[in-house]
Amino acid sequence: MILKHARILVVDDEPDVLFALRLLLKTEVREVVTERNPELLLSLLRQQPFDAVLLDMNYRSGQATGNEGFYWLGRIREQAPSTAVILLTAYGDVRTAVRALKGGATDFLLKPWHNEQLLQTLAAALQPKTGSKSGGGPKKPAGPATALLGESAAMQEVRAIIEKVAPTEANVLLLGENGTGKELVAKALHEQSRRAARPFVAADVAALSEGLFESELFGHTKGAFTDAQASRVGRFEAATGGTLFLDEIGNIGLAQQAKLLTALQNRQVVPVGSNTPVPVDIRLLSATNAPLHALVARGAFRQDLMYRLNTVEITLPPLRERDDDVQLLARHFAQVYATRNRQPVPEFSAAALRKLREHPWPGNVRELQHAMERAVILGTSPVLLPADFSFRNPESGAAPAPVAPMAVNPLPLLEVEKNTIQQAIARHQGNLTKAARELGLTRTALYRRLDKHDI
Numbered sequence: 461m462i463l464k465h466a467r468i469l470v471v472d473d474e475p476d477v478l479f480a481l482r483l484l485l486k487t488e489v490r491e492v493v494t495e496r497n498p499e500l501l502l503s504l505l506r507q508q509p510f511d512a513v514l515l516d517m518n519y520r521s522g523q524a525t526g527n528e529g530f531y532w533l534g535r536i537r538e539q540a541p542s543t544a545v546i547l548l549t550a551y552g553d554v555r556t557a558v559r560a561l562k563g564g565a566t567d568f569l570l571k572p573w574h575n576e577q578l579l580q581t582l583a584a585a586l587q588p589k590t591g592s593k594s595g596g597g598p599k600k601p602a603g604p605a606t607a608l609l610g611e612s613a614a615m616q617e618v619r620a621i622i623e624k625v626a627p628t629e630a631n632v633l634l635l636g637e638n639g640t641g642k643e644l645v646a647k648a649l650h651e652q653s654r655r656a657a658r659p660f661v662a663a664d665v666a667a668l669s670e671g672l673f674e675s676e677l678f679g680h681t682k683g684a685f686t687d688a689q690a691s692r693v694g695r696f697e698a699a700t701g702g703t704l705f706l707d708e709i710g711n712i713g714l715a716q717q718a719k720l721l722t723a724l725q726n727r728q729v730v731p732v733g734s735n736t737p738v739p740v741d742i743r744l745l746s747a748t749n750a751p752l753h754a755l756v757a758r759g760a761f762r763q764d765l766m767y768r769l770n771t772v773e774i775t776l777p778p779l780r781e782r783d784d785d786v787q788l789l790a791r792h793f794a795q796v797y798a799t800r801n802r803q804p805v806p807e808f809s810a811a812a813l814r815k816l817r818e819h820p821w822p823g824n825v826r827e828l829q830h831a832m833e834r835a836v837i838l839g840t841s842p843v844l845l846p847a848d849f850s851f852r853n854p855e856s857g858a859a860p861a862p863v864a865p866m867a868v869n870p871l872p873l874l875e876v877e878k879n880t881i882q883q884a885i886a887r888h889q890g891n892l893t894k895a896a897r898e899l900g901l902t903r904t905a906l907y908r909r910l911d912k913h914d915i
């Protein structure tokens with residue numbers, strides 16, 4: 461496609477950028493649509509096809525991780541796989557660029573841009589896929605990579621370790637409670653590795669009986685046992701050149717541990733029923749929610765195997781220890797499920813946000829994800845309220861948490877509002893943008909209330 465026939469969507473939260481790009485593009489392309497709010501991106505793509513999206517990567521001042529950009533990139537890839545996406549960022553570095561391209565971006569431009577270069581990049585992005593895009597390197601079909609979200613210090617550290625470790629061949633052991641994102645991290649490690657173009661093979665080893673363990677992982681020959689009507693390649697071989705992810709590794713017995721250790725030491729597997737070893741070339745990632753070090757101390761897990769697995773160890777913190785991420789993830793899942801169900805994206809009342817923050821999340825991000833799906837589907841107003849979230853009492857594991865009784869001497873409403881605002885501001889060390897977000901208010905609405913309460 462040539463540029464002058466193209467329909468281009470530009471999404472950036474800076475009005476000046478939108479203005480400049482509209483001015484530049486309106487004489488060069490057939491149609492240019494600009495939008496400040498990335499949340500409207502998907503509905504714009506539904507309304508009309510665009511040939512390319514110029515997408516900003518950071519939407520909140522001071523945030524330079526580009527995670528929002530990666531998130532929207534993934535969503536565009538899912539919804540409009542043939543639309544070219546060019547990412548715009550002021551904070552580019554090589555790793556971000558690589559991550560963007562692996563996530564399916566067509567190209568990457570640094571702000572401030574040169575007009576000539578931007579037009580050339582756009583024109584190149586509109587060429588058919590088999591065309592002249594720079595060659596070299598193995599190509600991987602752009603999958604809708606789920607971004608690992610979270611701005612808490614703990615998650616930023618996890619992402620920094622991933623970036624450092626992913627390109628190496630180190631075996632990585634992922635520790636953390638259920639639903640903290642271990643599998644997501646394993647996929648990120650694979651996607652950012654040199655093995656990204658080869659398979660990512662996952663196996664839940666705890667689910668394998670002792671008998672199945674060997675044949676699933678190492679394969680079997682035809683007739684090796686009663687049900688073996690044909691020979692079958694095991695997970696190790698299937699992952700050749702790529703990554704093998706062994707989940708729930710802490711739950712396997714000592715006999716399986718010995719078999720696994722032998723395979724890892726010898727870098728080869730012997731399929732059940734065969735005498736011929738098959739060499740394997742895998743990078744091993746494993747995960748467990750069991751206290752593996754304590755299991756080693758008790759003699760229930762082999763120390764030598766653990767040392768094979770944990771060249772690098774990454775511990776995913778429970779969600780209750782990363783308060784800052786609860787709101788961000790809740791908004792993310794609200795967006796995902798509202799879009800999936802073709803519903804408007806709900807807002808959150810301040811009280812609902814408080815309830816989400818105060819819940820201990822025993823099921824971590826997975827529990828939050830399900831809570832948001834339920835709330836979006838069953839919610840009756842455009843603003844989610846505390847009643848839209850009913851958590852099971854973690855103690856009993858069954859009954860929904862009782863509704864808090866009314867305070868006997870309720871504070872006057874204005875007092876409550878003032879206290880709530882003051883607390884939110886204190887929690888965010890005076891950062892009004894963050895306080896406003898937690899309270900479910902726009903910054904302007906928060907300023908009005910500061911004025912009203914003389915804060």
Ligand SMILES: Nc1ncnc2c1ncn2[C@@H]1O[C@H](COP(=O)(O)OP(=O)(O)OP(=O)(O)O)[C@@H](O)[C@H]1O
Nearest residue numbers: 607608609610637638639640641642643644825826
């Ligand atoms: N930081 C995150 N950002 C976005 N989504 C996340 C994040 N962490 C977890 N999720 C989502 O939460 C769900 C559970 O994550 P995942 O399966 O990776 O957890 P896990 O620790 O491997 O769980 P388990 O121990 O139960 O296997 C997935 O749908 C995943 O996409």
